[in-house]
Amino acid sequence: MLLSPKLESFVMHCGEMGSRWGFNRTVGQMIGLLIVSENPVSANELAETLNISRGNVSMGIKELQSWRLIQVQHIPGDRKDYYSPAGSIWDLATRVFEERRKREMDPTLSLLRSSILDQPANQQEEYAQEKMHEIHDLLESVTLWASELQNMSPEKLKTLMKLGAGVGKVLDMKDKLLNSNK
């Protein structure tokens, strides 16, 4: 598959950003390419287009599947696997967000949970324990919030985002209403 310069620069950019987004260079390029491709792409095409080894593509596919970012498709009379993004851009963003939350917060949350269980043994631990508690509570709130947002309909979420800082005002409104009911 031949890419126009503009597409190529987008795909390469995805490669460079890859590690910041949580994967490696070639995995970044792969998802970038799949997103801008109108038709599903086979593993061989990925390798040829990106100039990377077939083995590497295979690893990358596994990785993207573990992130739930791609889906396999079959073309009748063709036994190759063809890949395409698993859903809309919004869906992909949601998945990356969720998956990263799991990888970046859950392990710490569980360490802190068990660490907080027992009593601090001395002055040093007392202070530390306090801080750990704060981190724990923060992570827990964020986790809870994230999961609740995930369960909202995308439509509502988009409304909420558009509202921006306006939520502040809505919150005030709510308070007023509740108070006037007293």
Place this chain on the structure above:
Amino acid sequence: MLLSPKLESFVMHCGEMGSRWGFNRTVGQMIGLLIVSENPVSANELAETLNISRGNVSMGIKELQSWRLIQVQHIPGDRKDYYSPAGSIWDLATRVFEERRKREMDPTLSLLRSSILDQPANQQEEYAQEKMHEIHDLLESVTLWASELQNMSPEKLKTLMKLGAGVGKVLDMKDKLLNSNK
């Protein structure tokens, strides 16, 4: 500085998670240690406690300063620099969040902005351009939303988080009010 086993395991955990959070192992350990330390810590103490070289500590301090996660303190009659976290846990989390948003989204946003300016040159680019537009709009909304949330008082933000999926209901309420004003 001698750490109790519990503190040590927390600090080492921060090291392991470091790369997921956006820095490297030793930088992770350093901020972990600073957070659980009641008193400011000197560069030498960091090196000794973590068993890493003095040079490495120096690099790490620079890195943490670029994230605005630590502050320097001086003790009268002592010319060493002492370091401590720059603010509460909440402040630190906010900074990491903001800094990562910058590093992970801004470069892509600016690439997409310029890429979208000119007309698609062919069928392939037409489809790709559409997708890039979707990504652009998503990133832009998130960026805007994030900056607005940052400007809300921490108190309000915490309320919002506690509200969780409840925001959905508040949004509905708002709609009803607006409609009844028509």
Place this chain on the structure above:
DNA sequence: TTAAAGTTTCAGTAATTTCTGAAACTTTAA
């Protein structure tokens, strides 16, 4: 002004992560 204490820098080394290419394995059409 000096020298001791403290700090920074950086070239080279070590550790880790990513990638290749070839071999093993699987599938299916004939």
Place this chain on the structure above:
DNA sequence: TTAAAGTTTCAGAAATTACTGAAACTTTAA
């Protein structure tokens, strides 16, 4: 059942990133 086409795996090579230790530099108390 065979062999050609397609796919996966994995040991080692390459590239990247992190770290050390020593030397250069800076500060300040005497």
